[in-house]
Amino acid sequence: MGEKVLMKGNEAVAEAAIRAGCRLYFAYPITPQSELIEYMARMMPKVDGTFLQASSEVAAINMVYGAAGCGRRVMTSSSSPGISLKMEGISYLAGANLPSVIVNVQRGGPGLGDIQPAQGDYFQATKGGGHGDYRLIVLAPSSVQEFADSASDAFDLADKYRIPVMILADGLLGQMMEPVEFKPAKTEAELAELDKQHLDWAMYQNKPEPNHHHHEINSLEIDPHELEKHVLKLDQKYKLIQKNEVKHEEYNVNEDNEILCVAFGTASRIVKSAIDQLKKEGHNVGLVRPITVWPYPSEAVLNAVSKNVKKVVVFELNLGQMVEDVRLAVNGKVPVDFMGKVGGLVFTPEEVKTKIEENL
Amino acid sequence: METIATRPKSLTDLQFTYCPGCLHGVAHRLIAEVMDELDMRDNTMGVAPVGCSVFAYKFFNCDMAEAAHGRAPAVATGMKRARPSMHVFTYQGDGDLAAIGTAEIIHAANRGEKITRFFVNNAIYGMTGGQMAPTSLPGMKTSTSPYGRDTDDVGFPIKVSELMSALEAPYYIERVSLLTPQDIIKAKKAVRKALLFNKEGRGFSMVEFLSTCPTNWGLDAIESLEWAKENMLPYFPLGVYRDKSVEEA
Numbered sequence: 001m002g003e004k005v006l007m008k009g010n011e012a013v014a015e016a017a018i019r020a021g022c023r024l025y026f027a028y029p030i031t032p033q034s035e036l037i038e039y040m041a042r043m044m045p046k047v048d049g050t051f052l053q054a055s056s057e058v059a060a061i062n063m064v065y066g067a068a069g070c071g072r073r074v075m076t077s078s079s080s081p082g083i084s085l086k087m088e089g090i091s092y093l094a095g096a097n098l099p100s101v102i103v104n105v106q107r108g109g110p111g112l113g114d115i116q117p118a119q120g121d122y123f124q125a126t127k128g129g130g131h132g133d134y135r136l137i138v139l140a141p142s143s144v145q146e147f148a149d150s151a152s153d154a155f156d157l158a159d160k161y162r163i164p165v166m167i168l169a170d171g172l173l174g175q176m177m178e179p180v181e182f183k184p185a186k187t188e189a190e191l192a193e194l195d196k197q198h199l200d201w202a203m204y205q206n207k208p209e210p211n212h213h214h215h216e217i218n219s220l221e222i223d224p225h226e227l228e229k230h231v232l233k234l235d236q237k238y239k240l241i242q243k244n245e246v247k248h249e250e251y252n253v254n255e256d257n258e259i260l261c262v263a264f265g266t267a268s269r270i271v272k273s274a275i276d277q278l279k280k281e282g283h284n285v286g287l288v289r290p291i292t293v294w295p296y297p298s299e300a301v302l303n304a305v306s307k308n309v310k311k312v313v314v315f316e317l318n319l320g321q322m323v324e325d326v327r328l329a330v331n332g333k334v335p336v337d338f339m340g341k342v343g344g345l346v347f348t349p350e351e352v353k354t355k356i357e358e359n360l
Numbered sequence: 361m362e363t364i365a366t367r368p369k370s371l372t373d374l375q376f377t378y379c380p381g382c383l384h385g386v387a388h389r390l391i392a393e394v395m396d397e398l399d400m401r402d403n404t405m406g407v408a409p410v411g412c413s414v415f416a417y418k419f420f421n422c423d424m425a426e427a428a429h430g431r432a433p434a435v436a437t438g439m440k441r442a443r444p445s446m447h448v449f450t451y452q453g454d455g456d457l458a459a460i461g462t463a464e465i466i467h468a469a470n471r472g473e474k475i476t477r478f479f480v481n482n483a484i485y486g487m488t489g490g491q492m493a494p495t496s497l498p499g500m501k502t503s504t505s506p507y508g509r510d511t512d513d514v515g516f517p518i519k520v521s522e523l524m525s526a527l528e529a530p531y532y533i534e535r536v537s538l539l540t541p542q543d544i545i546k547a548k549k550a551v552r553k554a555l556l557f558n559k560e561g562r563g564f565s566m567v568e569f570l571s572t573c574p575t576n577w578g579l580d581a582i583e584s585l586e587w588a589k590e591n592m593l594p595y596f597p598l599g600v601y602r603d604k605s606v607e608e609a
């Protein structure tokens with residue numbers, strides 16, 4: 001393992017993606033993710049990779065579709081308004097079973113909103129966003145280190161399941177600097193292996209037989225019975241992912257918790273500070289932090305509602321989106337309360353602490 | 361027995377799904393014949409559009425992607441960048457290319473992506489049942505211009521080859537017609553040039569085919585050829601709009 005370097009989240013995730021074997025990157029500039037596209041512009045040529053500034057996010061995601069269809073590791077990134085534009089392409093990627101990585105460095109919305117950190121795209125990321133029955137694997141890192149690590153995880157998951165994976169970060173994570181330690185870069189031999197892994201279905205020098213054996217990258221099934229089969233097959237994949245890939249972190253979760261908090265990404269960091277403070281004052285508060293927000297760690301949330309927990313309190317930088325998944329998970333066992341902050345503003349540890357105290 | 365005509369190996373043995381008299385099949389066949397003649401099939405990948413030719417991904421017998429409506433040039437860009445040694449072509453209708461996909465096509469052309477674009481201009485939206493296209497002619501009646509295309513209201517048909525030739529990067533642009541046997545022979549020459557330039561990695565090439573849509577024009581096959589000759593040819597002049605190979609020679 002290498003030494004620690006101080007880096008912005010946006011740059012760390014870009015560096016980690018390159019190390020993970022991403023050699024194609026297509027994107028359109030938008031704040032607060034511009035350091036990511038700029039890093040790729042500088043570094044991709046140095047590894048003989050492709051960097052291309054597309055004419056829009058629509059074009060970028062469709063370039064991803066083309067490159068992913070050729071079986072190569074490819075990534076795009078944007079921030080909220082740009083991710084909305086990518087939704088058509090994301091639905092096609094999902095429908096065509098294409099591995100790919102999409103980073104959303106979220107900002108305040110709706111509309112043009114502002115350029116401050118927010119978590120308002122949770123619904124869009126985890127419940128669809130594009131059309132049709134599909135799912136993305138959605139990773140929600142909460143530190144620069146985790147943001148970087150999520151890049152290689154995302155590529156591995158994308159390849160394993162042939163699915164688009166979204167890294168759901170936010171402006172704070174993108175902009176802030178923290179020490180980060182990178183995994184070693186893929187060797188030439190490993191890159192060559194990666195390049196071969198999808199040749200059984202991808203477009204590339206496939207020698208078609210006269211009787212129609214070429215490879216097709218496609219999400220169209222005009223026969224309803226065929227489409228039904230296709231969608232049900234996708235669903236089986238999603239069920240497998242729900243079984244195998246759920247990830248969460250527990251912070252001070254124990255049998256004597258009075259309150260259980262649930263928060264993801266940047267919001268969870270603030271909740272942790274509040275929990276530390278409350279601990280000093282003699283209160284026992286736990287936190288479940290989903291790392292995959294789809295598949296959602298419902299079981300972990302429910303299991304963490306131990307006998308003394310009076311209430312679950314959910315903290316998000318939006319008006320209450322993940323809280324719906326928490327309510328489903330807790331299923332009425334105890335009341336679920338919510339505190340949100342919008343406008344691109346971030347609550348302070350004191351505000352979080354006060355909210356928890358109200359519920360003690 | 362001597363075989364004088366067979367199905368090109370760059371086409372699958374599936375039956376085309378086009379209406380009788382539709383020229384999409386002719387365009388497919390020309391492209392496939394040239395792919396065979398230039399021995400390109402095994403190193404070629406194509407992109408099908410959304411439109412009547414949506415099933416082109418099944419008809420061409422090389423690796424194929426089916427793109428979202430209008431996005432074929434962006435998908436092809438990703439493919440070419442991912443596998444630069446492969447030859448990439450797209451096949452698009454006028455709604456796909458000149459309406460919803462205008463940004464994608466202009467920027468792919470402007471970057472000089474080393475791909476070939478086949479553009480079928482039938483002045484109407486075929487697949488969705490005959491709505492007005494960006495290339496529908498002035499006064500032309502369609503299901504969404506039932507009183508005729510009013511140029512004061514919705515502007516004039518877009519001349520795509522002319523528009524593309526305003527850009528620096530494209531290597532080869534030609535508009536051909538599929539309306540007479542002689543025209544088809546000339547069209548094949550254009551397809552050959554476009555794919556050869558692609559094979560040689562010279563740059564962005566585009567062939568615009570003037571075509572018909574008997575079904576949605578409400579004409580039979582012969583009438584629609586006549587209608588196109590009378591109405592489309594004057595508005596969309598045939599010819600070479602760019603050929604850098606000539607400039608280079």
Ligand SMILES: Cc1ncc(C[n+]2csc(CCOP(=O)(O)OP(=O)(O)O)c2C)c(N)n1
Binds near residue numbers: 429480482486488
């Ligand atoms: C995003 C989106 N909008 C609209 C459609 C519906 N649609 C399918 S094909 C088509 C028009 C195709 O016309 P053209 O490109 O001229 O091809 P043709 O069918 O005439 O060959 C439209 C509007 C779609 N599939 N996707």
Ligand code: SF4
Binds near residue numbers: 377381383572573576
């Ligand atoms: S609707 Fe028109 S363009 Fe489509 S297949 Fe029929 S004739 Fe051809």
